[in-house]
Amino acid sequence: MADLTCKIAGVTSPNPFWLASAPPTDKEYNVVRAFEAGWGGVVWKTLGEDPPVVNVSSRYGATHYNGTKIMGFNNIELITDRPLDVNLKEIERVKKNWPDRAMVVSLMVPCNEDAWQKILKRVETTGCDAIELNFGCPHGMSERQMGSAVGQVPEYIRDVTSWCKKHSDLPVFVKLTPNITNILYPARAAVEGGADAVSLINTINSITAVNLDVMAPEPVVNGVGAHGGYCGPAVKPIALCMIAEIARDAACKSVPISGIGGISTWRDAAEFIALGSGSVQVCTAAMHHGFKIVEEMTDGLSNWMDEKGYKTLDDFRGLAAKNFRNWNQLDMNYDIKAKIDPEKCINCGLCHIACEDTSHQAISVAKQDGKNVFTVVDQDCVGCNLCMHVCPVDGCITMNRVDNGKPYMTWNEDPRNPANKKSA
Amino acid sequence: MSKPAELPANNDVDIKTGRLTQKQYEENFGDIHPPLDQNNAVIEASRCYFCFDAPCVAACPTSIDIPLFIRKISTGNAKGAAKTILEANIMGGACSRVCPVEELCEQACVRNTQSEKPVKIGQLQRFATDELFARKDAQFFTRKKPTGKKIAVVGAGPAGLACAHKLAQEGHDITIFEAKPKAGGLNEYGIAAYKVPDNFAQKEVDYILSVGGIKIEFGKSLGKDITLEALRKDYDAVFLGLGLAGVNALGIDGEDIEGVEDAVDYIEALRTAKDKAKLPVGRRVVVIGGGNTAIDIAIQIKRLGAEDVTLAYRRGPEHMSATEWECELAQTNDVRIRHWSMPKKLVSAGGHVTGITFEHSKLDSNGKLTGTGETYTLPADQVFKAIGQTFVPSPLQDNGKDLLQLTKKGRIDVDADGATSLSGVWAGGDCTEGQDLTVAAVAGGKKAAIAIDRALREKK
Numbered sequence: 001m002a003d004l005t006c007k008i009a010g011v012t013s014p015n016p017f018w019l020a021s022a023p024p025t026d027k028e029y030n031v032v033r034a035f036e037a038g039w040g041g042v043v044w045k046t047l048g049e050d051p052p053v054v055n056v057s058s059r060y061g062a063t064h065y066n067g068t069k070i071m072g073f074n075n076i077e078l079i080t081d082r083p084l085d086v087n088l089k090e091i092e093r094v095k096k097n098w099p100d101r102a103m104v105v106s107l108m109v110p111c112n113e114d115a116w117q118k119i120l121k122r123v124e125t126t127g128c129d130a131i132e133l134n135f136g137c138p139h140g141m142s143e144r145q146m147g148s149a150v151g152q153v154p155e156y157i158r159d160v161t162s163w164c165k166k167h168s169d170l171p172v173f174v175k176l177t178p179n180i181t182n183i184l185y186p187a188r189a190a191v192e193g194g195a196d197a198v199s200l201i202n203t204i205n206s207i208t209a210v211n212l213d214v215m216a217p218e219p220v221v222n223g224v225g226a227h228g229g230y231c232g233p234a235v236k237p238i239a240l241c242m243i244a245e246i247a248r249d250a251a252c253k254s255v256p257i258s259g260i261g262g263i264s265t266w267r268d269a270a271e272f273i274a275l276g277s278g279s280v281q282v283c284t285a286a287m288h289h290g291f292k293i294v295e296e297m298t299d300g301l302s303n304w305m306d307e308k309g310y311k312t313l314d315d316f317r318g319l320a321a322k323n324f325r326n327w328n329q330l331d332m333n334y335d336i337k338a339k340i341d342p343e344k345c346i347n348c349g350l351c352h353i354a355c356e357d358t359s360h361q362a363i364s365v366a367k368q369d370g371k372n373v374f375t376v377v378d379q380d381c382v383g384c385n386l387c388m389h390v391c392p393v394d395g396c397i398t399m400n401r402v403d404n405g406k407p408y409m410t411w412n413e414d415p416r417n418p419a420n421k422k423s424a
Numbered sequence: 425m426s427k428p429a430e431l432p433a434n435n436d437v438d439i440k441t442g443r444l445t446q447k448q449y450e451e452n453f454g455d456i457h458p459p460l461d462q463n464n465a466v467i468e469a470s471r472c473y474f475c476f477d478a479p480c481v482a483a484c485p486t487s488i489d490i491p492l493f494i495r496k497i498s499t500g501n502a503k504g505a506a507k508t509i510l511e512a513n514i515m516g517g518a519c520s521r522v523c524p525v526e527e528l529c530e531q532a533c534v535r536n537t538q539s540e541k542p543v544k545i546g547q548l549q550r551f552a553t554d555e556l557f558a559r560k561d562a563q564f565f566t567r568k569k570p571t572g573k574k575i576a577v578v579g580a581g582p583a584g585l586a587c588a589h590k591l592a593q594e595g596h597d598i599t600i601f602e603a604k605p606k607a608g609g610l611n612e613y614g615i616a617a618y619k620v621p622d623n624f625a626q627k628e629v630d631y632i633l634s635v636g637g638i639k640i641e642f643g644k645s646l647g648k649d650i651t652l653e654a655l656r657k658d659y660d661a662v663f664l665g666l667g668l669a670g671v672n673a674l675g676i677d678g679e680d681i682e683g684v685e686d687a688v689d690y691i692e693a694l695r696t697a698k699d700k701a702k703l704p705v706g707r708r709v710v711v712i713g714g715g716n717t718a719i720d721i722a723i724q725i726k727r728l729g730a731e732d733v734t735l736a737y738r739r740g741p742e743h744m745s746a747t748e749w750e751c752e753l754a755q756t757n758d759v760r761i762r763h764w765s766m767p768k769k770l771v772s773a774g775g776h777v778t779g780i781t782f783e784h785s786k787l788d789s790n791g792k793l794t795g796t797g798e799t800y801t802l803p804a805d806q807v808f809k810a811i812g813q814t815f816v817p818s819p820l821q822d823n824g825k826d827l828l829q830l831t832k833k834g835r836i837d838v839d840a841d842g843a844t845s846l847s848g849v850w851a852g853g854d855c856t857e858g859q860d861l862t863v864a865a866v867a868g869g870k871k872a873a874i875a876i877d878r879a880l881r882e883k884k
């Protein structure tokens with residue numbers, strides 16, 4: 001059986017599955033239930049200065065797709081709305097009772113050294129394993145010059161991180177906001193400030209839907225709505241890309257990454273880890289299905305690792321990041337063609353109409369015994385994959401390599417590249 | 425030959441009314457398929473792949489754009505979905521309830537190949553049309569400028585109504601001559617009650633007529649009150665949607681004894697009964713036939729409280745024209761189906777049927793049906809004949825001479841447009857050859873309407 005033990009920035013947990021800082025980690029009651037269910041760690045719901053914030057109702061919006069609930073989720077909640085004291089006592093007690101689990105405390109206070117120094121002193125008394133600086137929250141807190149208002153200015157990130165390093169011995173995770181143009185700037189700033197790890201992504205600025213009766217963004221609060229933070233399965237591709245960028249960036253100096261964003265299954269987690277994540281954090285999936293999903297996650301990851309012969313997480317961590325390249329490094333000579341398996345084809349015609357209307361007119365139709373038979377015309381197929389993606393039957397359309405005997409040739413080497421013509 | 429030993433004497437004949445409580449009648453004749461709610465409709469709709477050149481559309485006699493209406497349901501546009509349906513099939517509401525979808529659209533669904541579970545097209549169609557009819561703005565059909573042309577339609581069944589509706593939209597004025605006191609044809613008088621509860625057939629007729637331009641003269645029978653020649657003279661075109669007025673006979677002695685009934689007549693009595701408790705129901709019932717009418721009478725007599733219902737069919741299960749779903753429904757309603765049984769002899773006492781003797785049958789080496797010589801007798805208080813309906817040509821005869829050409833099977837002969845051999849006269853639905861289904865009748869009426877409209881515009 002694979003060893004799922006996770007070590008990141010000096011924090012150890014029995015598995016890499018942590019609950020992200022959010023309602024599931026808001027108080028002792030939830031966190032104990034999570035640990036009982038098998039979660040490897042938690043990032044406690046973000047703490048701030050007293051008096052605690054006050055929330056509105058309603059708070060959540062969602063994107064449902066084709067009858068599937070919660071493809072994406074958004075919230076307009078703020079940080080914890082409970083007094084600091086109460087949270088700290090509970091954190092201390094839970095950590096004492098669950099010493100093997102990772103206990104990371106998320107923090108957000110105004111952007112001055114004094115405020116950070118003060119809260120750090122108090123947090124240290126809980127015996128927690130690390131702190132996470134919430135520079136992500138894109139709504140509400142940012143209007144108060146915290147959260148993503150800090151996370152969007154690399155200098156602030158660097159400064160706050162270095163204050164935390166200065167005033168505390170706890171490992172510092174810096175949670176990054178995706179609401180920027182290039183994730184590398186805030187990530188590098190965190191590294192400069194001495195961060196022990198970065199966590200990403202926090203939620204994405206969003207309006208999930210418009211209520212067409214009220215004529216206001218969802219979730220509607222008494223006739224109007226605010227933008228909120230988007231998360232859940234829909235944001236995974238964005239999170240993966242940002243993580244991969246950091247993982248391969250020399251200036252980020254292999255800073256450990258706690259991956260977050262749409263993780264719902266063991267497979268999602270494996271992908272994040274393959275792109276360089278240490279631990280992985282989950283929020284929406286737990287809010288959708290409850291804590292029990294971790295059983296599937298640990299079991300699935302472990303079985304997959306056994307199958308692949310990976311004994312520890314380090315055995316495959318970052319392997320896919322190595323193969324993350326810029327477009328100009330791709331092989332211009334690589335050639336694939338679609339192939340339709342007539343045995344598996346159910347005659348829906350989706351491949352044909354997709355290619356015919358929107359791609360390269362490379363799938364022909366012929367009537368045979370009253371049924372439509374679809375065939376790929378090799379010389380017209382550009383190998384775009386569209387037909388394979390629209391085909392509802394797994395494995396019916398495959399993309400097969402054409403062995404053209406040509407060598408690996410990047411665009412930079414390609415004679416069709418006008419830049420090369422000039423030099424030639 | 426075995427003798428009918430254990431048969432009841434006449435005084436044992438057990439035919440009663442009011443076998444059930446009022447609540448039982450209501451339950452037994454309520455909706456057989458509970459409708460989908462909004463949430464389940466969207467989930468089911470999302471199973472549709474929106475196929476290119478979708479096979480389900482080809483399998484629908486009225487060619488409803490099924491993927492399009494389903495997609496509209498999935499986006500919360502049920503009204504638009506209903507429009508897509510009704511523009512192709514004005515009786516889309518009835519069809520969603522009565523079509524043998526397992527042999528039509530759903531049979532063609534590509535999901536059968538993939539998961540053996542087609543998209544529930546019929547249920548989705550019902551969802552969309554129900555949603556529409558529940559709205560105040562349900563009527564979206566309009567009529568073109570009046571053309572001044574008058575068209576006579578004979579028969580207010582699915583074929584006649586579909587034809588009239590299409591022609592009314594084109595701006596023509598329609599008069600429907602209907603022998604019965606109500607419109608709807610077999611939707612009103614023949615379809616199993618639990619398929620169209622809550623007076624659905626009349627609600628649909630009201631919707632169809634509300635487009636305007638269609639007048640119905642009830643109690644007017646072609647051949648009695650009106651003649652084809654007069655209609656041809658008085659109107660610019662005539663459409664015949666007469667349905668099937670006759671039934672096949674068993675061809676054995678004693679068919680007219682008491683207790684031997686025609687299934688279609690009995691179902692009509694059932695459909696028109698104000699109080700189902702007044703219908704006479706035997707304790708032991710035998711139904712003869714292998715089609716959907718046989719299944720319908722068997723299930724409905726069972727649901728009226730008959731204790732023991734047997735359906736006897738002279739050939740094997742693979743020869744039954746009743747669909748698999750219908751046969752299963754009969755079986756789950758505790759109807760026993762006996763195959764390879766030919767009716768031989770009615771047993772009676774005091775002028776009332778008490779039983780029926782069957783001879784086992786088989787196919788001989790030439791594939792011809794023959795008796796094996798072995799017989800058995802079932803006790804019966806009621807025997808229903810459901811062995812097929814026939815077209816009665818007398819309304820179209822003049823002194824016993826056919827005014828228009830019939831096919832070999834004795835139905836009105838029509839071309840691809842529904843035109844008969846007599847100029848200015850079209851026909852469609854059951855009185856012509858085809859599938860003998862509501863949806864096919866609608867398709868026939870619509871097709872003829874398009875041809876009639878074209879002919880009238882060309883004539884000018």
Ligand SMILES: Cc1cc2nc3c(=O)[nH]c(=O)nc-3n(C[C@H](O)[C@H](O)[C@H](O)COP(=O)(O)OP(=O)(O)OC[C@H]3O[C@@H](n4cnc5c(N)ncnc54)[C@H](O)[C@@H]3O)c2cc1C
Nearest residue numbers: 579581582583603609610645646667853854860861862865
């Ligand atoms: C018991 C039974 C159950 C059925 N169940 C189903 C089912 O579940 N699903 C399905 O798709 N199909 C079913 N059918 C078949 C379906 O009902 C018919 O195919 C359909 O109704 C045919 O429509 P039509 O308009 O051609 O004829 P009809 O519905 O028969 O309508 C003919 C109309 O013409 C009138 N008429 C007849 N003669 C004259 C005349 N001389 N003058 C004036 N008016 C006249 C009649 O009164 C009637 O209103 C069933 C049929 C029966 C008998």
Ligand SMILES: Cc1cc2nc3c(=O)[nH]c(=O)nc-3n(C[C@H](O)[C@H](O)[C@H](O)COP(=O)(O)O)c2cc1C
Nearest residue numbers: 020021022046075134202231232261262282283284
């Ligand atoms: C209701 C809600 C409240 C959240 N509150 C916080 C918070 O207080 N601090 C924080 O750092 N992130 C917060 N987040 C962001 C999550 O920690 C996480 O980064 C994000 O939801 C992406 O992960 P997911 O796709 O698994 O949900 C919140 C998310 C949700 C849905």
Ligand code: SF4
Nearest residue numbers: 355381382384385387
């Ligand atoms: S891979 Fe692209 S171009 Fe080739 S057949 Fe499929 S859709 Fe057409």
